[in-house]
Amino acid sequence: MSRQHLDVDPSWAVGGKPHGGYLVRSAVEVALDAEHPHPMAVSAHYVSSPDAAPAEIDVERIRTGRRVATSRVSLSQGGVSRVEVLLSSGSWEADSTPYWSAPGGPPALPPVEDCPRVPSIGPTGRVVGYFDHVDTRLDPSSAQWAVGEPQGHAEVRGWMRRDDGRDADPLDLLVFCDALPPVTFDLGLMGWVPTLELTVLVRGLPAPGWLRVVQRARLLRDGWLDEECEVWDSADRLVAQARQLAGYRLEE
Numbered sequence: 001m002s003r004q005h006l007d008v009d010p011s012w013a014v015g016g017k018p019h020g021g022y023l024v025r026s027a028v029e030v031a032l033d034a035e036h037p038h039p040m041a042v043s044a045h046y047v048s049s050p051d052a053a054p055a056e057i058d059v060e061r062i063r064t065g066r067r068v069a070t071s072r073v074s075l076s077q078g079g080v081s082r083v084e085v086l087l088s089s090g091s092w093e094a095d096s097t098p099y100w101s102a103p104g105g106p107p108a109l110p111p112v113e114d115c116p117r118v119p120s121i122g123p124t125g126r127v128v129g130y131f132d133h134v135d136t137r138l139d140p141s142s143a144q145w146a147v148g149e150p151q152g153h154a155e156v157r158g159w160m161r162r163d164d165g166r167d168a169d170p171l172d173l174l175v176f177c178d179a180l181p182p183v184t185f186d187l188g189l190m191g192w193v194p195t196l197e198l199t200v201l202v203r204g205l206p207a208p209g210w211l212r213v214v215q216r217a218r219l220l221r222d223g224w225l226d227e228e229c230e231v232w233d234s235a236d237r238l239v240a241q242a243r244q245l246a247g248y249r250l251e252e
Contacts, residue, residue: 002059004030006075010052011129018050019130020083020195021178025171027073027085031059036069036089038170042200043086049194050075050082067091092170092205098237106232107157107214109139115159116140118181126192134179135163142186150188155216156180160231167208174200177229177242180215184225184248191249193225198244209234223247 012022024044032038055077062070073085109115115137122128138158144151160176162168168176177200182193215229225248231240 002030004057004059006055006057008050008052008055011132013052013127013129015126015128015192016052018052019175019178020044020046020198021175022130022133023050023075023083024085024178024198024200025174027057027075027083028087028089028174029171030057031061031071031073031085031087032089033069036064036091038090038092038205039087039174039200039202040068040090040092041088042174042198042202044198044200045084046195046197047081047084051077053077055082092202094205096204101238106212106236106238107139107230109157109159109212112137112159112210114140116143118158122181130175130179133163134175135161136179138181143181145185145188145190150186152187153216154183154186154220155214156183156186157212157214160211160213161209168206168211170202170205173202173206173231173240176211176213176231177240178244180213180229182246182248183215183217183227184220187220189248189250193246193248195244195246196224198242200240200242202240204233204237204239206231206233206239207235207237211239220248223249 008018012019028039058074060072068088068090071087075083118131118136120131142157212232217225227244229242233239
């Protein structure tokens, strides 16, 4: 068991609470090693509401194999568990060719210059600080809720890259899979959507350039919804898949 300290960056906060993808990225990063440098499968449970305050990250290596290492990572604050992560890590090869890929390909998007950047102050006035770190350009046809005209499709699409201009790495994909606005906005539900569990499958090293991201839901029921996310790189390769269970609230 090893422990590292994390000063949670308040600039990643969503309405004062640290962004879930940022926390998972921070936790996973300390569990990687030279032989297993890339996340492959990540399952994160958000146990309690975090704060923009110091945190501890405990890493327990469960098994070290030739190709895959399995670790349990716990992020806590003041002795209270915030995020519990189970991680399988390994090594992805650059420019590998898929043996088989399902038809369909990446989402069709307008050119980047025709897609407005998402501001860090949302339509409800909530400060969404991670949009200062993640340059996100929404397809206008999936963002009509921003002008008061939700389309009812429960799908959001757009371009994404790091704000500092650096090309994305596999750890960034953990953030990008949780960085689009909630699909509930397209259903006219503009409230907070807290994540209960997030699973991310990293499928390869992303090629340089912009990433195309699409997120959709299949079912909203009893205050809970699923969100499915795909991330495609500039070479039209699927480099990350994610699914999460999150809460939503109807306006009373």
